Amino acid sequence: MELSGAEILIQSLIDEGVEYVFGYPGGAVLHIYDALVAQGQVKHILVRHEQGATHAADGYARSTGKPGVVLVTSGPGATNAVTGIATAYMDSIPMVVITGQVPTPVIGSDAFQEVDTVGITRPCVKHNFLVKDVNRLAETLRKAFYIATTGRPGPVVVDIPKDVVDPNVKIPYEYPKEIRMRSYNPVKKGHPGQIKKAADLLVGARRPMIYSGGGVVLGDGAEELVDLVRGLGYPITSTLMGLGAYPAGDRQFLGMLGMHGTYEANMAMHECDVLLAVGARFDDRVTGKIEQFCPSATIIHIDIDPASIAKTVRVDVPIVGPVKSVLKDLNKALRGLGRKPDAEALEAWWEQIGRWRAMECLRYDRTGSRIKPQFAVETLYQVTGGDCYVTSDVGQHQMWTAQYFKFEQPRRWINSGGLGTMGFGLPAAMGVQIAHPDELVVCVSGEASIQMCPQELATCKQFDLPIKVMLLNNGYMGMVRQWQELFYDGRYAHSYVDALPDFVRLAESYGHVGLRVERPEDLEGALREAFAMKDRLVFLDVIVDPEENVYPMIGMGKGHHEMYLPPERELA
């Protein structure tokens, strides 16, 4: 089969099993777009801003485990995509981003819409390529998908000069079946000796704790994790990124840990004697002050990326490998030990945890006439029964969603944790909805965040994406305001979101349904009404208490045991 570069690109996507490409055209990719419309297999979702394309592809990837694919033009198309690429990079999301480039003969001449895309994206990709020869195009794409989806996943950029996809230059095409790279060989199995050591330590623990992260979601290890945790009867906490890998409603789940984690999770971290970290990277939002992190624990760490291990915190038993196979082997090793954890010690530990739990750190005041944001998330959880996908933007609403929505399954909670990108929620929801056309997809956002990518409401209209947006409208960049209240003596420097649009009319002007909710008693009805409109995007502008804060909270530079609870509550 003889194909042009542009046709090779499209055919490679087909051979890779790609269903959707999120993109935006421009001069450097016109050949590619021409080849794209000439076929019927790969569907193109036209966004309204390249940042939207990357977030949408990212949401698609997070909710399916399959790589998200983006196609943008050179210059401004590529630079607009950078925020989304960095977002995916920080959370280890598999993505292949194809960027157009000026023709090879003029590279380096400051040609029209030329930027050094490979140079600009280098620090925020797993890898990137500049394809200078059409004969290497198929092989490079194969490598790009392979690198993006294996090992620790991540975005890969493939920069393609316009002359490489010249429709008039045809060459024989064959998509490489197998790929082997001498410089890249992700680990497939954990070291048996280390796994045995971990098993011994775990059963010998008196105050054990399991700290699970995004790696369990990314590596599809939820089932094995549940086996492990149930088998041992130990408490488990999760990072923001790991939520859903272990069912939040389960008694053994202590809630999220870290800066806005629960009292019981953080205290159990502080007091535990053996810590099993799995697919988590000891982020500073999680560890608090490093010197005070798990002061008395022996630490076991399972991660596919050796660089995540002992990066910030010393680790006693490192295990490099994919969560799924390592946890399977660990479960086997534990069964093989013929030893059980000390029942008495465990009971005492659970009693201690029970006392921390009795603090009810997530309790909030439900008496007022204003809608509390926590109540809004709880109501969302009740009305949906948890059976939906939830995306969020960044800020207080993100934390409340993490705290009050009980995620029971992996890949249902889609948010930007590492980069914390405002503007992520709505486009990410598009990717999720496209991947799951018959499921309910809710985007919980804030009035500041939603204004960073509102243009995607048009994309939602064009592609009939019946997303439900629940805007927790507090009139502030709430997370910023909270810090200013607590650490800057209440000086609210530029955190009031003035001149807000009328979100109901904004939604309507895009052809969607807009609803405003102002009283707690109206919320449930409004949500039910919105969910009943199965084929419409409904934008719920929920006016919430403007000065509510997210608690518990660990201040910057503090240890896990030094948490703030709401002002009216005292620590025991």
Place this chain on the structure above:
Amino acid sequence: MRHVISILMENEAGALSRVAGLFSARGYNIEALTVAPTEDPSMSRMTLVTRGNEEIVEQIKKQLNKLIDVIKLQDLSDGPHIERELMMVKLRVVKHDREELKRLADIFRGNIVDVTETSYVVELTGSGDKLDAFLATVPEGQIVEVVRSGPSGIARGAKGLGV
């Protein structure tokens, strides 16, 4: 502590900037860096000198290994190894200095590779210390310019760093 890390990598465009970029992005110290293709033109060999405590150097090695273009890596400081650096020094030499500087170069086993009526270019190879010592012995005011390659390193013994 000073570490000499030897890296075998794909000879791809941009491979060097990936390494340099990694060091600047993560705030690692980079003292010297040399790179050139090997006997197999598809691979380059790099010698990198860095400083840091054990944890930092461990992290540096892991991050380097994570680069897709890096095939293999060895911390030469872990065992006996040889380091050599090439230096060329242009010296201002007139009349009576000429003999003296020729002798000096001989003592350091240097070669005079360019001569004019008023200058020498001395070529020297050796460890960084040796090159430093030579420079220290040249009388004030006679050095016109110094070009150093940065060290290249190789482990002692029969084993090689290969694919």
